Amino acid sequence: MVKESIVMGVLYSVLALGFNLVYRVSKSINLAHPEIALVAAYAALVASMQGLGFFLAALIASFIGFGIGILLERGVARPLLGRPPVALIAATLGVFYLLRGVAIEATGSYWSGGSLGDFGTVYRIGAVVFTGSDIAALAVALVALGLVIGIHRFTRLGVAMRAVAENPYGAAGYGLPVRRLTALSWGFAGLLGALGGLAFGLKAGVSPGIDSYVLKALAASLLAGLDSIAGIVVGGFVLSFTEQFGDYFLHNYLPGFGEVAAFIVMLVVLLLKPYGFFGTERIERL
Amino acid sequence: MPSPLLSVNNIEVVYHPFIMVLKGISLRVENDSITTILGPNGAGKTTLLRAVSGVIKLYRGRITRGSISFLGERIENKEPDKISRKGVVYVAEGRQVFRELSVEENIEAVAYAWGSSDTDTVYKYFPRLKVHRRKRVGYLSGGEQQMLAIGLALLAKPKLLLLDEPSLGLAPRIVHELYEAIRRLHEEEGITVLLAEQNAKKALEIADYGYILENGKIVLEGPAEKLREDKDVKEFYLGLKPETSYRRAKWYRRKKRWI
Numbered sequence: 235m236v237k238e239s240i241v242m243g244v245l246y247s248v249l250a251l252g253f254n255l256v257y258r259v260s261k262s263i264n265l266a267h268p269e270i271a272l273v274a275a276y277a278a279l280v281a282s283m284q285g286l287g288f289f290l291a292a293l294i295a296s297f298i299g300f301g302i303g304i305l306l307e308r309g310v311a312r313p314l315l316g317r318p319p320v321a322l323i324a325a326t327l328g329v330f331y332l333l334r335g336v337a338i339e340a341t342g343s344y345w346s347g348g349s350l351g352d353f354g355t356v357y358r359i360g361a362v363v364f365t366g367s368d369i370a371a372l373a374v375a376l377v378a379l380g381l382v383i384g385i386h387r388f389t390r391l392g393v394a395m396r397a398v399a400e401n402p403y404g405a406a407g408y409g410l411p412v413r414r415l416t417a418l419s420w421g422f423a424g425l426l427g428a429l430g431g432l433a434f435g436l437k438a439g440v441s442p443g444i445d446s447y448v449l450k451a452l453a454a455s456l457l458a459g460l461d462s463i464a465g466i467v468v469g470g471f472v473l474s475f476t477e478q479f480g481d482y483f484l485h486n487y488l489p490g491f492g493e494v495a496a497f498i499v500m501l502v503v504l505l506l507k508p509y510g511f512f513g514t515e516r517i518e519r520l
Numbered sequence: 521m522p523s524p525l526l527s528v529n530n531i532e533v534v535y536h537p538f539i540m541v542l543k544g545i546s547l548r549v550e551n552d553s554i555t556t557i558l559g560p561n562g563a564g565k566t567t568l569l570r571a572v573s574g575v576i577k578l579y580r581g582r583i584t585r586g587s588i589s590f591l592g593e594r595i596e597n598k599e600p601d602k603i604s605r606k607g608v609v610y611v612a613e614g615r616q617v618f619r620e621l622s623v624e625e626n627i628e629a630v631a632y633a634w635g636s637s638d639t640d641t642v643y644k645y646f647p648r649l650k651v652h653r654r655k656r657v658g659y660l661s662g663g664e665q666q667m668l669a670i671g672l673a674l675l676a677k678p679k680l681l682l683l684d685e686p687s688l689g690l691a692p693r694i695v696h697e698l699y700e701a702i703r704r705l706h707e708e709e710g711i712t713v714l715l716a717e718q719n720a721k722k723a724l725e726i727a728d729y730g731y732i733l734e735n736g737k738i739v740l741e742g743p744a745e746k747l748r749e750d751k752d753v754k755e756f757y758l759g760l761k762p763e764t765s766y767r768r769a770k771w772y773r774r775k776k777r778w779i
């Protein structure tokens with residue numbers, strides 16, 4: 235159970251960070267995010283079924299996720315610039331169903347799902363037992379998380395992206411390529427979605443229900459605060475532990491608590507701390 | 521007459537398809553000058569600078585008539601980063617800095633666009649910033665934030681610096697310091713400045729030439745020393761009282777002619 239919480243915590247963090255990156259630059263929630271994960275996971279599944287090998291499959295999934303992210307910015311977010319956030323939320327919801335439809339059509343007989351490969355070995359760390367697929371999922375997720383957080387924290391590109399997220403109008407005046415950096419943020423969000431989806435696929439197999447996990451990750455996003463980056467890991471872990479332990483203690487009284495825990499967390503956070511635990515506390519000098 | 525660095529020819533600017541803010545404005549900024557645009561709130565000063573810098577696009581506005589040329593090249597309705605690459609850099613009003621980042625990170629972020637971080641120039645003109653270089657910018661004073669904003673613009677090595685109300689909400693002593701820095705930038709770095717201000721007194725002190733903008737139209741223009749002596753400017757912008765009661769009687773009529 236602890237193991238399950240840890241693995242899920244990291245996976246949720248990866249997926250939730252995708253929501254946050256988009257929120258930071260577009261001040262809106264990308265509801266198409268779950269389907270990016272789904273499409274990428276299926277792409278990886280089909281690729282590995284064709285015998286392309288795991289790394290190539292992961293690479294294809296990453297490209298697809300990144301590409302969909304960029305296309306969403308170009309085709310959906312940019313034309314809606316300056317409109318109320320609701321417009322973008324609704325538009326991405328449309329893309330959600332579009333992507334799902336495309337996935338159903340394109341995958342054909344693969345739609346019922348499958349496994350991304352056999353990672354049969356079992357590892358023990360103390361009392362905690364990890365299966366091979368857990369380790370593979372963790373590895374993919376940690377690489378994704380480390381890559382994106384590292385870029386934001388330590389590179390000049392990352393600093394520029396943070397600057398654009400905070401104040402796009404000012405940044406444009408100083409010559410920062412605001413539109414390109416905004417698109418790149420969406421691209422990274424798509425990449426995180428893809429790698430998150432891939433990690434879920436590794437852990438539990440690819441199935442049509444994979445996107446519901448991604449939607450749950452939104453709770454981790456809200457917990458951390460929609461514009462936070464590093465806080466996301468805490469959000470992910472709080473969510474996964476609530477889910478696992480809540481289910482363990484409550485399943486006799488409230489069967490299926492684990493399924494709805496995320497949404498309860500979402501509700502509570504929105505009621506008590508709408509900006510999350512690490513959301514921007516506006517530094518305002520009066 | 522030599523061709524000016526920037527010339528704005530009879531432009532109209534429209535926001536959100538229908539709201540017209542500038543109604544046929546023309547102005548020239550001579551090379552190596554400080555030119556100022558004065559006018560009350562809502563006159564269109566900010567819109568004019570946004571139009572020149574291209575930032576207007578981010579506000580869903582566009583130039584629907586007329587042209588803007590910089591160094592003989594047409595720049596109207598171009599992307600803001602393309603325009604800044606030609607040497608037109610815009611410091612918007614309201615201390616456009618990145619508050620969540622430190623001073624150094626602010627410089628890093630802008631340096632991303634320009635490839636070099638010439639921090640020495642920034643600290644040379646604004647030594648206070650060096651003291652606070654690891655502080656989050658949100659905690660700096662308003663004057664320091666405005667200094668950083670101008671400092672960030674310097675990283676772009678501007679030929680033409682567009683400043684939008686740098687004195688807004690600052691103490692007179694800080695305004696003085698800021699204007700000294702702007703004058704030095706002009707003299708030592710050879711940067712041409714187009715300055716939009718409500719603080720007419722301060723702006724006319726350092727400017728060579730001035731335009732007065734009201735309701736989206738230019739109502740008066742001339743060399744700064746002439747504007748300083750103009751009786752309407754004195755009365756409406758510099759707050760100097762007319763001497764005779766006869767003039768007071770005429771006040772309303774003159775005001776009407778302007779608007």
